[in-house]
Amino acid sequence: MKYFASILLGLFIALTSYSQKSNLTVFSESGELFHLTINGIQKTDTAQSNVKIKNLDQPRYSVKIEFKDKSKGVIDKNVFLKPGMESVYAIKMKNNGRYVMRWHSESSINGMPTPTKEEVVHFETEPDVTVKENSPDEVKTGFKRIDNVQRVDQRIEKTEVKHSAQSYNGQFVPNGTMCSSPSMNAKEFMDFKYNLEEENMFKREDAIENALDHQCFLAEQIAALLKLEYSTVDNMRIARLAYRSTFNTEDYMVVVNTFDSKSKRESLLTFLQSTGSTAHVPEPTYSEPQEPTHYQMPGYTGAVGCDWPASDEEYSSIISTIENQSFSDTKLNTAKQFASSKCLTVDQVKGLMEQFSFEDTKLEFAKYAYEHTYDIDNYFKLNDAFSFESSVSELQEYIQNK
Numbered sequence: 001m002k003y004f005a006s007i008l009l010g011l012f013i014a015l016t017s018y019s020q021k022s023n024l025t026v027f028s029e030s031g032e033l034f035h036l037t038i039n040g041i042q043k044t045d046t047a048q049s050n051v052k053i054k055n056l057d058q059p060r061y062s063v064k065i066e067f068k069d070k071s072k073g074v075i076d077k078n079v080f081l082k083p084g085m086e087s088v089y090a091i092k093m094k095n096n097g098r099y100v101m102r103w104h105s106e107s108s109i110n111g112m113p114t115p116t117k118e119e120v121v122h123f124e125t126e127p128d129v130t131v132k133e134n135s136p137d138e139v140k141t142g143f144k145r146i147d148n149v150q151r152v153d154q155r156i157e158k159t160e161v162k163h164s165a166q167s168y169n170g171q172f173v174p175n176g177t178m179c180s181s182p183s184m185n186a187k188e189f190m191d192f193k194y195n196l197e198e199e200n201m202f203k204r205e206d207a208i209e210n211a212l213d214h215q216c217f218l219a220e221q222i223a224a225l226l227k228l229e230y231s232t233v234d235n236m237r238i239a240r241l242a243y244r245s246t247f248n249t250e251d252y253m254v255v256v257n258t259f260d261s262k263s264k265r266e267s268l269l270t271f272l273q274s275t276g277s278t279a280h281v282p283e284p285t286y287s288e289p290q291e292p293t294h295y296q297m298p299g300y301t302g303a304v305g306c307d308w309p310a311s312d313e314e315y316s317s318i319i320s321t322i323e324n325q326s327f328s329d330t331k332l333n334t335a336k337q338f339a340s341s342k343c344l345t346v347d348q349v350k351g352l353m354e355q356f357s358f359e360d361t362k363l364e365f366a367k368y369a370y371e372h373t374y375d376i377d378n379y380f381k382l383n384d385a386f387s388f389e390s391s392v393s394e395l396q397e398y399i400q401n402k
Contacts, residue, residue, distance in 0.1 A: 020083035023109055024061070025052040026101065028091040033068040056081060065091060065101060077101050084109055094198070098384060102195055182247045183216040193228070193299065205233045212238075212245040219251040226258040228299040236264060240271050295374065297345070302377025306343035309374045315348050322355045332361055339365075339372045346378040353385050363391050367398050 026036055033047035038061045044051060047068035058081070065075035081087055090104040184192065192211060199207050208225060222242045226235045239255055246252060252272065259265050294307040310318075318338045322331045335352045344352075349369045353362045366382055373379065379399060383392045 021055040021057055021109075022081035022083060023052060023054045023086035024056055024063075024079065024081060025050070025086065025088045026063070026065070026091065027051075027088070030093065032072060032091065032099075034091065035066045035068070037064040037066070038062065059083075063089075063101070065099075067099070072099055075099060075101050082106070092198070094384075096384070102198070103191055181216060182218050184221065189217075189221050189224075193224070196225075196228070196230075201230065201232045204230050205238070208233065208238055209241060212241055215245065216247050217242065217245055219246050219248050219254050222246055223254045223258050224299060224301070226255065235259070236268065239268055243272060295343075297375055300375050300378070302375060305371065305373045305376040307374075308343055309345045310338075310342040310348060314342065315351070319351065319355065322352070328356065328358060328361055331355055332365060335365055336368050339369045342372070344369055344373050346373060346375050346381050349373055350382055350385050353382065359387055359391055362386060363395060366395055370399060370402065 024038075027050040028034060031049045033049055035042055035044045035047055036051045036053070037043065038053065040062070043053060060078060060080050063075075063077050063079050065077075067073065075091070077089075079087065079089065085106055086109045087106050088104040089101050091099060091101050093099050196204055196207060222239070225242075226239060229235070235258070239258075242255070243249065243252065246255075256265050256268050256272075259268065294304065295309055318335070322334055325331050325334060335355070339349075339352075349366065352369070353365055356362050356365065362385060366385075370376065370379065379395075382395065386392050386395075
């Protein structure tokens with residue numbers, strides 16, 4: 001009987017959760033026109049630069065983007081939607097000229113009339129995330145008309161942290177935080193860091209601040225952001241802002257200890273103590289810095305395949321050498337000789353692969369370089385260097401058998 005009741009309860013929760021519909025908005029940052037297909041059904045009669053699909057009732061959809069300009073290629077991506085939420089995805093061009101679709105933002109659609117059927121809305125515009133005038137605690141996606149040839153910067157207005165918490169009018173609650181549960185899981189946090197990497201360097205701090213306004217982080221996640229060490233991001237300012245957006249403030253020493261300078265650690269501790277928080281802030285312990293035994297890549301916590309990657313000067317030199325060679329076999333042998341004597345990063349491996357014209361040559365070098373690569377857990381970044389999915393599969397199989 002208890003087992004049967006558990007099954008009924010699970011079904012009730014699932015049905016209740018997805019009785020709320022979701023919205024999906026897809027837009028191209030630079031105004032490229034495209035057709036949108038979800039789960040094999042084309043939703044656009046004419047090519048658009050911005051499309052919203054309303055009243056979706058499934059948690060996962062397979063999305064296909066086909067550009068009006070066929071030379072721009074095709075994008076296939078699985079998206080996951082949350083009940084009662086509107087998810088916005090942006091189409092952008094990477095530095096290598098290929099187009100990708102990335103998660104952009106998310107906002108609540110609660111309070112809107114209960115939908116009855118799926119609806120497609122064509123905007124030919126770009127989303128503009130703004131705050132509802134009559135409800136300052138909610139974020140909605142509005143739209144402003146743009147010239148498709150021009151790229152218009154988004155304006156994101158800041159709102160107070162509202163994740164899983166009441167409003168405290170900007171005051172710290174007893175445990176020193178304004179959120180009651182973390183809202184970004186490991187995969188979402190990894191995606192967030194990846195999107196930061198692709199962001200304009202002068203907009204990264206704004207992007208982090210916006211996330212702090214709308215998400216609740218773990219102390220370990222804040223520390224990981226600071227370890228990225230972006231030159232255009234004020235880490236001390238972010239560390240202070242992030243405190244009230246951190247769930248486990250009792251572990252905030254992991255954030256304090258990201259700073260090498262004793263004066264900066266003491267400054268941040270003084271700030272934490274001035275918040276009036278009752279969270280326990282232990283006294284810092286200091287030790288003399290030791291010379292590292294191997295290179296430490298900012299923000300990377302995965303497996304390490306070798307100790308010290310080649311310097312920028314060494315890498316530039318081998319690229320020049322390969323560019324001056326005429327034959328594919330000679331280029332490949334030169335690249336292998338360099339890889340066998342040096343430690344490479346995945347980005348350096350990818351740069352060397354781009355010197356080859358043939359798919360099989362790229363694949364051969366990618367396999368060879370694996371055992372001579374520092375950040376081997378980043379090897380998936382090589383996938384978009386191949387033209388064929390079969391090459392990606394063969395490389396993955398090779399790595400799994402190592």
